Amino acid sequence: MVNKMQPETTGSAVRVDHLCVVRGGLAVVPDLSFAVPCGQVTGLLGPSGCGKTTLMRALVGVQKVRSGTVQVLGRPAGTPALRNRVGYLTQAPSVYPDLTVAENLGFFARVLRAPLAQTGEVLEQVDLADHAGSLVGRLSGGQRSRVSLAVALLGPPELLVLDEPTVGLDPVLRRDLWTLFHRLAASGTTLIVSSHVMDEALRCDRLLLMRSGRLVADNTPQALLDTTGAADIEGAFLSVIGSAGNGSQSEGVVA
Amino acid sequence: MSLRTTFAVARRVLTQLRRDHRTVAMLLVVPCVLLTLLWWMFDGEEAAFARFGPPLLALFPFIVMFLVTSVTTLRERSSGTLERLLTTPMGKGDLLAGYAVAFGGVAVVQAGLAVGLAVGPLGLDVNGQVWVLAVVAVLDAVLGCALGLLVSAFAETEFQAVQFMPAVVLPQVLLCGLFVPRDLMPDVLAAVSDALPLSYAVDAMQQVQRASGWTGDLSLDVAVVAGSALAALAVGTGTLRRRTA
Numbered sequence A: 001m002v003n004k005m006q007p008e009t010t011g012s013a014v015r016v017d018h019l020c021v022v023r024g025g026l027a028v029v030p031d032l033s034f035a036v037p038c039g040q041v042t043g044l045l046g047p048s049g050c051g052k053t054t055l056m057r058a059l060v061g062v063q064k065v066r067s068g069t070v071q072v073l074g075r076p077a078g079t080p081a082l083r084n085r086v087g088y089l090t091q092a093p094s095v096y097p098d099l100t101v102a103e104n105l106g107f108f109a110r111v112l113r114a115p116l117a118q119t120g121e122v123l124e125q126v127d128l129a130d131h132a133g134s135l136v137g138r139l140s141g142g143q144r145s146r147v148s149l150a151v152a153l154l155g156p157p158e159l160l161v162l163d164e165p166t167v168g169l170d171p172v173l174r175r176d177l178w179t180l181f182h183r184l185a186a187s188g189t190t191l192i193v194s195s196h197v198m199d200e201a202l203r204c205d206r207l208l209l210m211r212s213g214r215l216v217a218d219n220t221p222q223a224l225l226d227t228t229g230a231a232d233i234e235g236a237f238l239s240v241i242g243s244a245g246n247g248s249q250s251e252g253v254v255a
Numbered sequence B: 001m002s003l004r005t006t007f008a009v010a011r012r013v014l015t016q017l018r019r020d021h022r023t024v025a026m027l028l029v030v031p032c033v034l035l036t037l038l039w040w041m042f043d044g045e046e047a048a049f050a051r052f053g054p055p056l057l058a059l060f061p062f063i064v065m066f067l068v069t070s071v072t073t074l075r076e077r078s079s080g081t082l083e084r085l086l087t088t089p090m091g092k093g094d095l096l097a098g099y100a101v102a103f104g105g106v107a108v109v110q111a112g113l114a115v116g117l118a119v120g121p122l123g124l125d126v127n128g129q130v131w132v133l134a135v136v137a138v139l140d141a142v143l144g145c146a147l148g149l150l151v152s153a154f155a156e157t158e159f160q161a162v163q164f165m166p167a168v169v170l171p172q173v174l175l176c177g178l179f180v181p182r183d184l185m186p187d188v189l190a191a192v193s194d195a196l197p198l199s200y201a202v203d204a205m206q207q208v209q210r211a212s213g214w215t216g217d218l219s220l221d222v223a224v225v226a227g228s229a230l231a232a233l234a235v236g237t238g239t240l241r242r243r244t245a
Helices: A052-060 A101-112 A118-125 A141-153 A171-186 A198-203 A221-228 A233-244 B003-019 B021-042 B046-079 B081-086 B092-119 B130-152 B158-175 B187-195 B197-210 B216-238
Strands: A012-023 A026-037 A041-045 A067-072 A086-089 A159-163 A190-195 A206-211 A214-219
Touching (some): A012 A052, A012 A190, A026 A052, A026 A190, A026 A206, A041 A052, A041 A171, A041 A198, A052 A086, A052 A159, A052 A190, A101 A118, A101 A141, A101 B003, A118 A141, A141 A159, A171 A190, A171 A198, A190 A198, A206 A233, A214 A221, A214 A233, A221 A233, B003 B021, B003 B092, B021 B046, B021 B092, B046 B081, B046 B092, B046 B130, B081 B092, B092 B130, B092 B216, B130 B158, B130 B197, B130 B216, B158 B187, B158 B197, B197 B216
Parallel strands (some): A041 A206, A086 A159, A159 A190
């Protein structure tokens, strides 16, 4: 049921070919191939433990892979030339709790060789400008993950890989972030956003549905609804899994 | 290697440290308190204080920096910030060098305080140049840092990292010549002692105390301590992996 009608080489920000990742003797991602078009928001959806994080780590080049190729912006994932062109948001906020918001951004801006003036811009983008002087450790979980997101926006990167950026945020903030994602996409940034919340799927330009390390669908949300005849993405997901006939596979071990 | 990134890391580490008043106090005050305790314990026996004082000036920075660095870097590894940093253009060497610069700077202050206290109010008799004591103490602190960075690669939790203290540091303390002069040890242990960097640091301190000039032995000691610190930093850099399972 995997729809493989992507453009061949041009227009793809990411090309994954027969990617295989083995962790602890288990093929977490057995054989994955897909392409992600430039300048769009691609949603990576699937239940917790389906291999989303593993795949995202492969895209930014921090995941050991068994075989297959991962091309990012025309180069093998993780090559030095890509390191300030790709922004990565890990699921757990990876910022320093004992530094202030501004100090965190200043540090990462220096490391990324981004102009320090950008730190103010990215704070505006994640709506944290009022908290620049606060210690990250004193912020709420949602605020902390937005600081982490702000760091990922520094550069600015051409490809943003965001692992569950909207978890734990209130609906207004979630809507604002999705508006930001689309604004970034409109300016040419490619975004890959993972989520296990199916209702976020409709906000994406394209969807990759994953289950047990396999891709069960790769399409636009509307096409997915049309082909399955389901009322919502959750229904489409179930319908796709049903017709793929791989009923009860193990959930895998990764987060 | 990029100096800019190295200093960005050093500055960040020092900012974090500045927030942590308790650790700053531990780093700076505890060595002085322990030295004073030692001096008090010998209660005016100058010869005894002269024998144990200089080696301790080598031990404190080594042990304290080992502990602080192993836990701090482990925190970096487990919090996800290391993974994030390794996706940036930052070189692995830049990170470790940044840590070494930051903690080396702290070591300068620590060594200054401890040496100043020992030769000043506590009246430690030193024949050589006092500043050499401080230089050896700083090198020793950097060595402690480097080994701490290295072992943090083999610990999964802060709890495990602390356990490396008795495993890596205590044998060096026992065999460094503080309790039994190294040339009086059984051959096997003397050979082991010869292979441990802390032995040279302690020896350097004792040289400075005994001889007034800069001796060839002192040069050797300093070279071994500095070389070991660099080697441990290099191996520590090798333990940072951009790609993990």
